[in-house]
Amino acid sequence: MTNVTIAGTGMVQFGKFPNRTMKSMVNSVVVEALNDSNCLPDDIDQVFFGNAASGFLTGQECIQGQVALRNTGLLGKPIINIENACASSSTAFNLATMAIESGQSDAVLVIGAEKMTSNDKEAPLxxxxxxxxxxxxxxxxxxxxxxxxxxxxxxxxxxxxxxxxxxxxxxxxxxxxxxxxxxxxxxxxxxxxxxxxxxxxxxxxxxxxxxxxxxxxxxCSSIGDGAAALVLMSKDFAKYKDNEYVSVKACSLKSSNDKATGFIPAPTRAASDAYEKSGIGPEDIDVAEIHDAAAPAEYIIYEQLDFCKEGQAVQLLKSGYTSLDGKMPVNPSGGLISRGHPIGATGAAQLVELSNQLRNRSGKRQRKNAKIGLAENAGGWIRNDVAAACVTILGKD
Amino acid sequence: MTNVTIAGTGMVQFGKFPNRTMKSMVNSVVVEALNDSNCLPDDIDQVFFGNAASGFLTGQECIQGQVALRNTGLLGKPIINIENACASSSTAFNLATMAIESGQSDAVLVIGAEKMTSNDKEAPLxxxxxxxxxxxxxxxxxxxxxxxxxxxxxxxxxxxxxxxxxxxxxxxxxxxxxxxxxxxxxxxxxxxxxxxxxxxxxxxxxxxxxxxxxxxxxxCSSIGDGAAALVLMSKDFAKYKDNEYVSVKACSLKSSNDKATGFIPAPTRAASDAYEKSGIGPEDIDVAEIHDAAAPAEYIIYEQLDFCKEGQAVQLLKSGYTSLDGKMPVNPSGGLISRGHPIGATGAAQLVELSNQLRNRSGKRQRKNAKIGLAENAGGWIRNDVAAACVTILGKD
Incomplete structure (x- = not known):
């Protein structure tokens, strides 16, 4: 994949904001991402909207994207609602890369959004x-x-x-x-x-x-509200818009398969595929965002992504290799445990963090001279593994 | 769009089958579509699963495709859950065409499925x-x-x-x-x-x-249960598999926009785009499936799709032009009013009917020598228009 870029991003603070609406969060991230990419709404060819639980939590079961976007100037475009549990917005991103790669679109918008806080504290569970x-x-x-x-x-x-x-x-x-x-x-x-x-x-x-x-x-990661957005463009269009962009080197999505028939976890299969497609290996990665929905996941995923050999994950973390000032900071955003985990927004937020890192915009969290970033986002559970796992590799050039 | 084909289809009877499960319907259409396309599950690169209301009606809010497909041999593949109200599975189809056109996949499966009958008769409403x-x-x-x-x-x-x-x-x-x-x-x-x-x-x-x-x-169209599936392939792969295929000439998706700012209905914009992309006009169409959710929609859509001039729709139908034995049969399947309307399954069912028509497999409903087919599928409502409208044009070659 050589023609797909990320040319703009937007994100609101994650957390518990009972009075903030889905429409308000989505408006904010759309305006920010469009500004960042020098785009007007009319430049956007289609919108991929990732959300997991609005139907359950707010009653908006259908056309969630159209409703959330109704005041953004984007209504009229193709709007596609994507669900893959906690991997909803990385799945939306995966489809957006196809939209560019197919030549169907020059610029598309990916949004991940979730409104989880409500009066009923049991509802998100x-x-x-x-x-x-x-x-x-x-x-x-x-x-x-x-x-x-x-x-x-x-x-x-x-x-x-x-x-x-x-x-x-x-x-x-x-x-x-x-x-x-x-x-x-x-x-x-x-x-x-x-x-x-x-x-x-x-x-x-x-x-x-x-x-x-x-x-x-x-x-443990926490229930919360949040939204994040990314503008994807073909390389030519990003250059035409004079944007500072990062390239999508690979984006691979897999689902769980059956443990009984030669089990390899979905994140491992997605990573292998992304490494192969990009020609980039775990040793080349400068910065990563991974799906630490709970603390043990950080270690398990190190091994699944081949960041270290089996059983070496704790040692890798203790060595400082994955710390903010290490060779390969993992979860410089704070990860799900600290940045928060509004489920449908998480995958997009990971990619916003990596885009910022590769564009040298991460302030005190900046990994110096970051050139390659990897995101791993997982969702749901079926047959002894995550139901969806998406691994994306980004590059500075 | 010249490289995307439909190489196999499957469909169960639509209707009220309180004892038939989503998994059972989906298994049936998957087996049939794979057989029809000479494929094994391993030939399929990814699956697009269109469903609108499972979360509301059954409680399966997330990973609906992974759950429905768990016994089909397809788990492990990328599985993507798509929602666009009554246009969910035509939207899934739209994305599947991108997956082929991007070169990312040789063969993908599109499924539209909905399980609406339940003990609570008010729930579907x-x-x-x-x-x-x-x-x-x-x-x-x-x-x-x-x-x-x-x-x-x-x-x-x-x-x-x-x-x-x-x-x-x-x-x-x-x-x-x-x-x-x-x-x-x-x-x-x-x-x-x-x-x-x-x-x-x-x-x-x-x-x-x-x-x-x-x-x-x-x-009025009726609440019901149903599922339909299509295997999409690149032309080369369809030839390699020795399949009798139909070509996707264009597939265009639009959403409602604001009536206040130069209103053109979403189906009209989707159709114009599809006509332009394919070089095929309404006068070239041999057979069509359109979204007659209620009787007046048939007439309104004739005008939106430029099948006739404004105000001429009743005359067009009365002339026999759109009858089964007419120049351009519309809704030879029976349409939503007769075939039934399990919402997430409808768009896929329309495309199954057209594929059969273009492959000369429609028995007594066959439009003789059908070479070009058009499907129009609409979903949801926002700002005085449908929230999603998808127009697809298929050709025999």
């Missing part, structure tokens, strides 16, 4: 349950929640179950899990758009409320 | 209400339901309101509206996959229950 096969939900809950550990969130119970398994097999400790949260909060403290912006200590993490053993509150 | 901006729903209902005409279905009230306006402006009568239903049922009577398969008379229509004045029961 129930919404997330629909990212698994609801016909087997009770059975699934029974398997993943150990005795007495039911947190009310099936995905935190799931990550807890994965964490216990990982800790047992690889000798990982509670302190190691806490270290992920400490690293993420340190980065998030420098990000004005992050939900959490305070430095914390290991002791803060390990004394925070237990959610689902061994996961404590500060090891 | 409530689901359909979410295809408008729910923040103005009460206001919208007030405008469209004339005194005493509230049917319980906002879309039938909307079509009734459009019908009253159209009848007044163009001198159209109740008999004229009934004629559409008679034409559609006559075609549906020859379609084993249609929901309604009985011939009816004008008198049957005009004595059927009043839904929303002037719309009577037999003038």
């Amino acid at each position: 129930r919404a997330l349950e629909t990212a698994a096969d609801i016909e087997e939900l009770e059975h699934f809950k029974k398997i993943i929640s150990s005795e007495g550990a039911g947190s009310g969130s099936i995905f935190m119970d799931l990550y807890a179950s994965l964490a216990r398994d990982y800790m047992e097999k690889k000798g990982v400790t509670n302190d190691d899990l806490a270290l992920v949260a400490v690293k993420q909060r340190k980065a998030g403290a420098l990000n004005k758009l992050a939900q959490f912006q305070e430095d914390i200590s290991i002791s803060n993490v390990l004394t925070s409320r237990m959610i689902s053993d061994p996961l404590r509150l500060m090891m | 409530r689901a359909l209400e979410t295809a408008a901006d729910i923040e103005e729903l009460e206001h919208f209902k007030k405008i469209i339901s004339s005194e005493g005409a509230g049917s319980g279905s906002i879309f039938m009230d909307l079509y009734a309101s459009l019908a009253r306006d159209y009848m007044e402006k163009k001198g159209v009568t109740n008999d004229d509206l009934a004629l559409v239903a008679v034409k559609q049922r006559k075609a549906g009577a020859l379609n084993k996959l249609a929901q309604f398969q009985e011939d009816i008379s004008i008198s049957n229509v005009l004595t059927s229950r009043m839904i929303s004045d002037p719309l009577r029961l037999m003038m």
Whole structure:
């Protein structure tokens, strides 16, 4: 993939903003992304709108993009509503790259948006349950929640179950899990758009409320509201618009397959495909954003993406390699744990962070001379793996 | 667009099948479409899954495609969930054409599926209400339901309101509206996959229950269950697989824009774009499937698609031009009124019918020597127009 660029981005602060509407968040990110890319609404050929849970949480089951965009000047364009659970907006991005690569469009807009806070605090947890096969939900809950550990969130119970398994097999400790949260909060403290912006200590993490053993509150991503947008362009159009752009080197989407028939996790397959298509390997990456929905995911994904050999993930983090000032900062935005995780907005937010890094706009979080970035975004759960995994590789040129 | 083909199709009967599950319907259409295209699951590069209301009606808000496809051998592939109200699966098809045209895929699967029947008969009507901006729903209902005409279905009230306006402006009568239903049922009577398969008379229509004045029961499309699938391939791959294929000449998607600023309806803009891209005009079309969600829509859409001049639609139908044995049969499947309208499945079903017509497989409904087909599929409502309109033109070569 050589003709697709990111030529503009926009993002609102993630967090709990009960009085901010979906339309208001979407308006903000659209205006910012259009300005950043020197575009008027009429320059945009189509819009890909990623959202996962509006139907459940607000009742807007259909045409979510058209409704959210009705005051942006973009109505009239093709507007396509994309859902893939927590990977909704990276999936929208994946389709947007095709729209450019096919020659059908010169400029397209990708939006990821989610409005999760509401008066009913249980509603977001129930919404997330629909990212698994609801016909087997009770059975699934029974398997993943150990005795007495039911947190009310099936995905935190799931990550807890994965964490216990990982800790047992690889000798990982509670302190190691806490270290992920400490690293993420340190980065998030420098990000004005992050939900959490305070430095914390290991002791803060390990004394925070237990959610689902061994996961404590500060090891978990949080429910929130947020939106992020990206303008994608063909290289020629980005040059014509005199934009400082980054190139999309590869974008690969996969779903879970059956563990029984030669299981390789979806993120691993997506990464292999992206590495192969781009000719870029894990050793070439300068900066990465990965789907740390809970602390153990950071370590598991290091291994899935071949950032290190199996069992070496904790050592990689402890070495400082993935710290803000390391060779390959991972989650310089603060990641899901610190930036926050409004599910349909997360994939787009990761790509906004990487675009900023590659355009040298990340201020105190800037990875010096960043030339290659990788994002990994995952969503849902089916047959012992994530239901959707998207890996995107961006380059400075 | 010259490199995209439809190389295989599958479809189940539409109708009320309370005991048939989404997984069962989807399995059937996938197996049929794969067989028809000489494909194994491994030949398929990605899957576009169109559905509108599963979240509302069944609770499966997220990863609907992954769940529906879990037993088909397709899990593992990129699976993308697409929503655009009643135009969900034509939008999925639109994206699938991009996937081929971009060179990213040789073969992709498009599925449209909806499971609407449930114990709660009101639920589908409530689901359909979410295809408008729910923040103005009460206001919208007030405008469209004339005194005493509230049917319980906002879309039938909307079509009734459009019908009253159209009848007044163009001198159209109740008999004229009934004629559409008679034409559609006559075609549906020859379609084993249609929901309604009985011939009816004008008198049957005009004595059927009043839904929303002037719309009577037999003038309205029905709630139902259904699924349809298409395998799209690059021309080279279709030839390699030795398939009898049809070509996609153009596929154009638009959304509503603001009536205040030079209003042209979305279906008109989508059709103009498709005509221009394909070099094919309305006079070249041999067979068409259009979105007759209620009888007046058939006439309104004739004019929107430039099948006739303004005010000439009733005359066009009465002349027999759009009858099964006419120059350009419209809705030979029976249309939404007779084939049925499981919303997320409708766009795919239209394209299955046209593919069959162009491959000379339509039996007693066959338009002799059909070479060019057009499908128009519309969904949702925002700012005085449909929220999404997709026009696709297919050719025999």
